[in-house]
Amino acid sequence: MRPQGRGEHDSLYFTYPHFDAPPPGLDRTSPVPVAIVGAGPVGMVAALELARHGQRSVLIEARDTFNDGSRAICLSRSSFQILDRIGALPPFLAKALPWTTGRSFFRGRQILEFTMPDSADERFRPMYNLQQQYIEQFLWQAIEAQPLIETRWQTRLTGIETGREGAVLHLTDPSGAYDLPARWVLAADGARSTVRQALGLRLKGENFEGRYVIADIRMPHDYPTIRRALFDPACRPGGTVLIHRQPDDIWRIDYQLAEGESAEEATREENVRAGVQGVLDEIGEAGAWDLEWWSVYSANTLALDEYRHGPVVFIGDSAHIVPIFGVRGLNNGLADAQNIGWKLALVLNGQAGEGLLDSYTPERRGATLDVFANASKSARFMTPPSFGTRLMRDAALSLALRFPWAGELANPRQMAPYTYAESPLTRPGDPGPGPAPGALIPDANLGDGFLSQRMGPGFTLVTLGPAPEVTHPLLTTLSLPALWGAPEGSAFLIRPDLHLAARWTSADAQVILSTLTAMLERP
Structure with missing residues (x-):
């Protein structure tokens, strides 16, 4: 959402491009080796990984520009290694803000400062902050330079049929409807995956009660790039607040909604402004700021039982949804894309048998379940699902006011690669x-x-x-x-x-x- 008087992509700091639909004369129906549904970060990384091994693909995207808002903002060291492997690294290194440290506060007092492992043997820092718009822009720059990747913007999937020899995608764009045969399909179309729905598949798992408003604001500030977590602050009694610094003086503030507080009411502009101001007052920030964008978020741990269904392979949020705590959503999706990308390329190149693909689900679903195990602990700590768990959480945090060892209970459990x-x-x-x-x-x-x-x-x-x-x-x-x-x-x-x-x-x-x-x- 944007403030009143500004359009959907009227940003304070980012210029959204506009991508035309495929021209009417384009050969749209010739079979392709790989069709990737969804040109977000996960879909683009999959296309670049395939191209790195000499395989062409077609990216299908219903939108005409990048995602709005900062959305996924934390890129891990392992994700930077992926970006390096696919040849997209330089602009990320130039723009992203590296960080190693996090601080946690309980009722206004610091109870923990953690530092993620780092050393001179590491080429990249443990974590980087970068808005998703830039992530997509920089990946798109790499795709534009890659002749093996074709992108069809303003093209919507309306259905899919699968068989032993591949799939047929039913697509529509401003020029009309058509069918695209593909030997393989990578579903990178997000949490509301059209591919998943068309195949009658459902995510399974656990929904958490906690809901958060996510707000981007523009505010000059010299506070270092350190992730802050506020537990039971005066501005949100009983709730949790997360604060991240991003490039271009953009700050990401996530604050938990109170029990009974409706998402509709909480996301009204005047209420978002009041919520943000309360957080800024809490941390002693009295300077001027502008509201950039906001949304609402719920924590879930959901996944498919199988990530591959015949010629269709699910990657990213179409396969799994993880809580933001532990910053593993996008990073997990990029690892999915790399994993299936090199395997599928070797199969298509005739350098490996199709049995190689059987390793995708156990590897990447195993990684998802590992994320669930860690993120669920963090989610319950950040958003206690009951009065009893909140009582236990607050008791642990109270101990941390006196005993440093108890502060480790507030560690967000940044995870090592699976x-x-x-x-x-x-x-x-x-x-x-x-x-x-x-x-x-x-x-x-x-x-x-x-x-x-x-x-x-x-x-x-x-x-x-x-x-x-x-x-x-x-x-x-x-x-x-x-x-x-x-x-x-x-x-x-x-x-x-x-x-x-x-x-x-x-x-x-x-x-x-x-x-x-x-x-x-x-x-």
């Missing part, structure tokens, strides 16, 4: 120092650059010491003198998404080659 330990692609490894099989590899400062910058486009075999002679079209070999404290002779087989597939304390060429061949489901 480890694919149970994935069919993960091979048990020899014990020893270094990442466990299935884990996202930690970066390392090699002196002349970082390990992540030396990874090949496909799989990478990192050996400590002389490398065995292993020849495979998808494999890059990298020999290093030392890494992760592992003994000389160790070898690490790293996937295109930088997760560790297998590790050995002694590298054997035939074992390495047979492991890779088995993972790719190829004889």
